[in-house]
Each structure stands twice: as structure tokens, then as C-alpha cells.
Amino acid sequence: xxxxxxxxxxxxxxxxxxxxxxxxxxxxxxxxxxxxxxxxxxxxxxxxxxxxxxxxxxxxxxxxxxxxxxxxxxxxxxxxxxxxxxxxxxxxxxxxxxxxxxxxxxxxxxxxxxxxxxxxxxxxxxxxxxxxxxxxxxxxxxxxxxxxxxxxxxxxxxxxxxxxxxxxxxxxxxxxxxxxxxxxxxxxxxxxxxxxxxxxxxxxxxxxxxxxxxxxxxxxxxxxxxxxxxxxxxxxxxxxxxxxxxxxxxxxxxxxxxxxxxxxxxxxxxxxxxxxxxxxxxxxxxxxxxxxxxxxxxxxxxxxxxxxxxxxxxxxxxxxxxxxxxxxxxxxxxxxxxxx
Ligand SMILES: NC(=O)c1ccc[n+]([C@@H]2O[C@H](COP(=O)([O-])OP(=O)(O)OC[C@H]3O[C@@H](n4cnc5c(N)ncnc54)[C@H](OP(=O)(O)O)[C@@H]3O)[C@@H](O)[C@H]2O)c1
Numbered sequence: 169x170x171x172x173x174x175x176x177x178x179x180x181x182x183x184x185x186x187x188x189x190x191x192x193x194x195x196x197x198x199x200x201x202x203x204x205x206x207x208x209x210x211x212x213x214x215x216x217x218x219x220x221x222x223x224x225x226x227x228x229x230x231x232x233x234x235x236x237x238x239x240x241x242x243x244x245x246x247x248x249x250x251x252x253x254x255x256x257x258x259x260x261x262x263x264x265x266x267x268x269x270x271x272x273x274x275x276x277x278x279x280x281x282x283x284x285x286x287x288x289x290x291x292x293x294x295x296x297x298x299x300x301x302x303x304x305x306x307x308x309x310x311x312x313x314x315x316x317x318x319x320x321x322x323x324x325x326x327x328x329x330x331x332x333x334x335x336x337x338x339x340x341x342x343x344x345x346x347x348x349x350x351x352x353x354x355x356x357x358x359x360x361x362x363x364x365x366x367x368x369x370x371x372x373x374x375x376x377x378x379x380x381x382x383x384x385x386x387x388x389x390x391x392x393x394x395x396x397x398x399x400x401x402x403x404x405x406x407x408x409x410x411x412x413x414x415x416x417x418x419x420x421x422x423x424x425x426x427x428x429x430x431x432x433x434x435x436x437x438x439x440x441x442x443x444x445x446x447x448x449x450x451x452x453x454x455x456x457x458x459x460x461x462x463x464x465x466x467x468x469x470x471x472x473x474x475x476x477x478x479x480x481x482x483x484x485x486x487x488x489x490x491x492x493x494x495x496x497x498x499x500x501x502x503x504x505x506x507x508x
Contacts, residue, residue: 200476204469209459213375214246217318223371224317228252228282228360229326231262233433234379237451238323239266245455247321248274250314254281278313280305282326282356283348305356307363314364320371322364324357325379327397333505335389335498346392353396358403365407365420372419375458378404382426382471386486388494400424401464408462417462424464425454428471443470 214223225242229235231253239249243266251266253259259277266275286304330336330345338346361376368374380397381387387394401424408422431438432446440446445453445468453468466472478486 200472203465204472206456206460208456210245210455212373212459213320215320217371221318222248223320224248224250225321225323226250226252226314226319226364227323227325228357231255231258234430234447234450235325236262237447238325238454240269241451241455242321243270243273250276250278252278252280252326254279278310280310282352285351285355285359305359307359310360311363314367318371319364319367320374322361322368323377323379324360324400326356327353327379329390329393333501335494335501337389338391341392349392350396353393354399357400361407368420369416374420375423376404376420377423377425377454377458379425379427382428382466382475384426386490388491389498421459422462423457425457425467426464427467428474443474445470
């Protein structure tokens with residue numbers, strides 16, 4: 169091959185690669201824009217049952233923050249709502265406020281401490297000798313409570329970090345805090361989904377939304393939180409495939425939602441910014457993804473921009489940035505605690 173032919177060939181190859189790369193970026197960018205401008209198809213799940221009963225949604229961690237605003241949005245979109253939390257007084261108050269705001273809907277509340285999923289030994293003891301159920305969440309009782317309702321939406325929203333202190337290396341965390349946090353973010357939602365999935369299939373089309381975090385794969389000082397939120401996304405994918413194996417993939421839509429910083433929640437009431445929406449705005453964004461099929465999405469468009477920026481960062485630089493942010497956040501938190 170002559171030198172000229174070689175030059176022409178390599179420049180053609182580079183041109184083709186360039187055009188393909190530009191086309192891929194363009195397609196990805198336009199699909200990203202489409203994802204954040206399309207309207208919600210939540211109405212698909214707001215259908216009456218065969219006997220004419222109106223639809224219900226269950227939102228966990230709904231006495232405050234994002235969960236509460238999700239409950240409001242669902243009520244505004246035609247659902248009766250069961251709000252879950254751990255404090256019955258607070259739930260009763262929120263429930264009556266919702267009832268006043270949406271008199272045409274019904275509200276119920278469900279009290280269960282999500283930190284407190286029973287340990288394997290306790291479950292085994294109660295199965296072996298029928299010993300009275302040791303303290304812990306009673307999922308059979310929850311199943312019983314929703315039986316007969318036309319439940320079509322489950323939002324696994326409850327979650328968070330251990331508190332006092334929030335930021336701590338795993339080696340210092342202790343067994344109780346570690347187990348409680350995994351219970352809250354992973355075990356509680358998985359058992360709830362396991363328990364309620366038959367009802368949701370029966371009331372198809374139905375929807376399960378799992379609220380996760382955007383930082384699920386790199387959270388020093390919050391290891392149990394990040395890891396258990398990742399578990400939640402992964403389990404959603406497995407359930408989707410299990411449904412597909414039974415030919416029921418279209419019966420229940422499973423949506424994982426990766427979440428960035430949101431304000432107007434417990435412990436964070438700063439004014440909203442470009443990258444930090446209010447819980448209300450965020451809840452609307454989450455529900456705008458409903459009805460468009462299974463998947464994992466970043467809930468809010470400005471968080472998706474942050475996600476793209478972090479993907480472009482070399483991993484060493486990303487690690488350094490994260491360590492720096494978490495170190496400063498911990499120092500800020502320690503200082504704030506001392507001032508109390
Ligand atoms: N806000 C953010 O910036 C952000 C970022 C990423 C991901 N997320 C995720 O979004 C979801 C909602 O967060 P949020 O900021 O709205 O939370 P939040 O304001 O702290 O509200 C949490 C809700 O969950 C309830 N809850 C907490 N622990 C519970 C337990 N052990 N048992 C039962 N209920 C419990 C709370 O009840 P009480 O009223 O009794 O406390 C409250 O209703 C969480 O899964 C969180 O991980 C949030």
C-alpha cells in the first residue's frame with residue numbers, strides 16, 4: 169500500500185469514528201432531553217378495580233420530606249393514599265392535613281419502624297415453635313391491612329442515614345447502627361415489595377418506585393447508606409426479570425429513581441438552588457417518569473446533568489473530590505453539633 173493510500177485510509181477511518189461518536193452523543197443527548205420533557209403517564213395506574221373500587225397508593229416514609237409531597241401529588245392525581253411512618257401522632261396529623269386538602273380522597277396511615285426488620289433468628293424462632301413474634305415489623309399484618317384495597321402503586325421512599333453521628337467510618341459504626349441502617353434502606357423495602365407484589369399483580373397495571381440515591385457507589389462515612397440504596401436498585405432489576413419469566417412484565421412497572429440533593433426535607437430547609445430542588449418539585453419530577461416502562465432514572469434533570477459531569481471525571485479526580493466533600497461535611501456537622 170502506498171503512503172498516500174495509507175494516509176487517505178486512516179483519515180477516512182478517523183472521520184467515520186468522529187461522525188459515529190458525534191452521532192452517539194447527539195442521540196444520547198436528545199434521549200436525555202426527551203426523558204426530562206415528557207409528561208407523566210401516572211394515569212395508567214389510577215384505574216378502578218373490576219368491581220369499581222378507586223385506586224390506592226402506599227408511600228413509605230410519608231410523614232415528611234419527599235414522601236409527604238409524593239403523597240400529595242398522588243392524591244392530586246386521583247389516588248387514595250396510605251402514608252407510612254414510625255410516629256403515629258405525626259402520621260395522624262399529616263393524614264388529617266391531607267384529608268382537608270383533598271376531601272374527595274381517602275387516607276390511611278401505617279405505623280412500622282423500618283429500622284426494625286426482624287433478624288433471621290427471630291423469624292426462625294417464631295416459625296419453629298410458634299413463639300410469639302419478637303419485636304419487629306410484622307409484614308403479614310401489613311398485607312392484611314391492604315387486603316381488599318385496589319392497591320396499584322407502591323413507593324419505597326423511606327430511607328436515610330444513621331444519626332448521631334451521621335458521618336462515621338464503617339469500622340467505628342457498631343453492629344446496631346449498621347444493621348438498623350441496612351434494615352431501613354434495604355430490608356424493609358424488599359420485604360414490603362415481596363409482601364405486596366401479589367396484590368399489585370392482581371390489580372395490574374401497577375407501579376413500584378424505589379427511591380435511591382445518586383451517590384450509591386461512592387459514599388465514604390456513609391457506607392451502609394450508599395450500599396443499601398444500591399441493593400434497592402439491583403433488587404428492582406431482578407424483580408422485573410422475574411415478572412418477565414412469568415409473562416407479567418407489563419403488569420407491574422418497576423422504576424428505580426436515583427436522587428441528588430433535595431431541600432425542604434427533615435434536617436435540610438435551605439432555599440432551593442439550580443441543583444437542589446424542593447421536595448415538592450422533586451416529587452413531581454419523580455412521578456413524571458411513571459408509565460414509561462421499567463428502568464432506572466435520575467429523578468431530576470439538573471441532577472442528571474451532575475451525573476453526566478461526574479461520569480466525565482477521571483476516577484482518581486472523582487475520589488479526591490468526594491473525599492474532600494465528605495471530610496468538609498463531617499467537619500461542618502461536628503462543629504454544628506458542638507454549638508448546640
Ligand atoms: N433529601 C435528599 O437530599 C435526598 C438525597 C438522596 C436520596 N434521598 C432519599 O429520598 C428518600 C426521602 O428522603 P427525605 O430527605 O425526604 O427524608 P426525610 O425528610 O428525612 O423524611 C423521611 C421520612 O421517613 C420516615 N422515617 C425515617 N426513618 C424511619 C423509620 N425507621 N421507620 C419509619 N419511617 C421512617 C420519616 O418519619 P419521621 O417523620 O418520623 O422522621 C419521614 O417521614 C430517602 O430514601 C432518602 O434516602 C434523599
